[in-house]
Amino acid sequence: xxxxxxxxxxxxxxxxxxxxxxxxxxxxxxxxxxxxxxxxxxxxxxxxxxxxxxxxxxxxxxxxxxxxxxxxxxxxxxxxxxxxxxxxxxxxxxxxxxxxxxxxxxxxxxxxxxxxxxxxxxxxxxxxxxxxxxxxxxxxxxxxxxxxxxxxxxxxxxxxxxxxxxxxxxxxxxxxxxxxxxxxxxxxxxxxxxxxxxxxxxxxxxxxxxxxxxxxxxxxxxxxxxxxxxxxxxxxxxxxxxxxxxxxxxxxxxxxxxxxxxxxxxxxxxxxxxxxxxxxxxxxxxxxxxxxxxxxxxxxxxxxxxxxxxxxxxxxxxxxxxxxxxxxxxxxxxxxxxxxxxxxxxxxxxxxxxxxxxxxxxxxxxxxxxxxxxxxxxxxxxxxxxxxxxxxxxxxxxxxxxxxxxxxxxxxxxxxxxxxxxxxxxxxxxxxxxxxxxxxxxxxxxxxxxxxxxxxxxxxxxxxxxxxxxxxxx
Numbered sequence: 001x002x003x004x005x006x007x008x009x010x011x012x013x014x015x016x017x018x019x020x021x022x023x024x025x026x027x028x029x030x031x032x033x034x035x036x037x038x039x040x041x042x043x044x045x046x047x048x049x050x051x052x053x054x055x056x057x058x059x060x061x062x063x064x065x066x067x068x069x070x071x072x073x074x075x076x077x078x079x080x081x082x083x084x085x086x087x088x089x090x091x092x093x094x095x096x097x098x099x100x101x102x103x104x105x106x107x108x109x110x111x112x113x114x115x116x117x118x119x120x121x122x123x124x125x126x127x128x129x130x131x132x133x134x135x136x137x138x139x140x141x142x143x144x145x146x147x148x149x150x151x152x153x154x155x156x157x158x159x160x161x162x163x164x165x166x167x168x169x170x171x172x173x174x175x176x177x178x179x180x181x182x183x184x185x186x187x188x189x190x191x192x193x194x195x196x197x198x199x200x201x202x203x204x205x206x207x208x209x210x211x212x213x214x215x216x217x218x219x220x221x222x223x224x225x226x227x228x229x230x231x232x233x234x235x236x237x238x239x240x241x242x243x244x245x246x247x248x249x250x251x252x253x254x255x256x257x258x259x260x261x262x263x264x265x266x267x268x269x270x271x272x273x274x275x276x277x278x279x280x281x282x283x284x285x286x287x288x289x290x291x292x293x294x295x296x297x298x299x300x301x302x303x304x305x306x307x308x309x310x311x312x313x314x315x316x317x318x319x320x321x322x323x324x325x326x327x328x329x330x331x332x333x334x335x336x337x338x339x340x341x342x343x344x345x346x347x348x349x350x351x352x353x354x355x356x357x358x359x360x361x362x363x364x365x366x367x368x369x370x371x372x373x374x375x376x377x378x379x380x381x382x383x384x385x386x387x388x389x390x391x392x393x394x395x396x397x398x399x400x401x402x403x404x405x406x407x408x409x410x411x412x413x414x415x416x417x418x419x420x421x422x423x424x425x426x427x428x429x430x431x432x433x434x435x436x437x438x439x440x441x442x443x444x445x446x447x448x449x450x451x452x453x454x455x456x457x458x459x460x461x462x463x464x465x466x467x468x469x470x471x472x473x474x
Contacts, residue, residue: 026181033173037166045129048155053123056136059147072097077104079149081127091115093143105147111137115145129259191229231359264292319358321393322350325386328365336373340381348388354462356442364438367431368397368458370400375401392462400455404448414447
């Protein structure tokens with residue numbers, strides 16, 4: 001039995017899903033058709049035999065009424081013909097009381113037992129005159145039994161004809177089941193076939209822009225396969241966006257790296273001919289080479305940070321936002337000595353705690369402060385505010401620089417995006433993109449806009465919960 005199951009499992013693995021579904025649907029319909037035909041055959045057979053038995057019972061009742069008190073004898077013997085009445089004979093319980101003439105119907109021990117009242121009436125099949133007969137043996141009274149017989153070949157012929165007809169109907173049902181199974185598998189798996197074709201096309205062309213055509217209709221009334229195709233289309237959209245973002249990042253990174261790498265090569269070639277340079281020229285070239293190396297190193301590190309979509313869960317811990325803000329403001333004061341940094345912590349905000357990675361949150365705030373200091377005129381302050389709200393703490397960074405033009409607001413967090421006013425300033429254009437990524441990894445939202453009275457305002461809003469899907473250490 002286990003060998004049969006293994007053979008069936010091996011057959012299923014080697015056949016496509018459409019074939020397996022067609023075979024399963026066809027087998028189910030075929031079993032129903034064969035079962036209905038078999039049930040119909042037994043019902044027809046039972047009804048025909050039942051009608052014959054009723055005729056025998058009626059004939060026996062008539063013979064008993066017409067021959068009451070008669071002795072053992074053959075009452076009627078014309079049952080060899082189809083239109084003739086039933087053959088009938090009266091048989092005693094004692095063989096010694098048999099008449100001199102031979103009985104027309106066979107007399108056996110069960111017949112004597114019915115005559116003696118030791119056995120219940122019964123039906124039997126016998127053969128006489130070269131024809132099959134259906135016979136009823138029933139008590140006649142006073143130690144006698146009555147045997148009544150009718151030809152059974154019309155019933156047997158009707159049963160055979162019903163068997164042939166139902167077999168033909170069953171065969172047609174099996175054939176129709178196969179056709180219906182194929183149609184069902186072809187129609188039902190059409191979306192799956194389109195999904196498979198699309199997936200194979202994407203695998204062959206590496207182009208996620210392909211989509212599966214969905215049937216019209218409201219989303220709430222779509223079947224499971226259509227919803228699967230819609231989900232696959234959504235996944236393809238996300239994949240297309242991810243691939244486009246990756247390609248754009250690579251292209252932008254290549255563009256941004258070209259200038260510093262060219263400068264590094266120029267300075268390196270210049271230092272290679274150091275014997276032709278004055279000490280002052282060598283010092284300038286060496287300093288430019290060091291600054292270029294630091295710039296490329298910072299750019300590569302930023303790209304590595306941006307390539308990471310979420311924070312490592314083992315590093316999460318409870319972080320006081322106020323302490324992180326105080327630390328990053330203190331560091332920013334040393335990096336930007338000409339820019340005053342003002343920190344204001346509102347009531348209740350000093351105790352605000354959120355799960356996160358302290359170093360990453362400090363990097364987020366450092367990027368915001370560096371961006372604000374870069375655009376602030378010397379001597380103008382950068383204002384940092386931390387306030388507490390019902391749904392979580394909120395941190396703001398405001399400068400008094402030229403602000404963000406309305407047309408640039410939607411793009412300030414894009415990688416390598418730099419507004420017209422910022423293209424002459426140092427930087428790679430990755431700081432704000434990294435800040436937003438860190439914010440979202442911590443369940444926060446970072447937005448940018450114009451500050452009242454001029455300047456730019458960045459708002460970091462922490463949600464009531466921690467990082468999505470993450471847990472934090474106590």
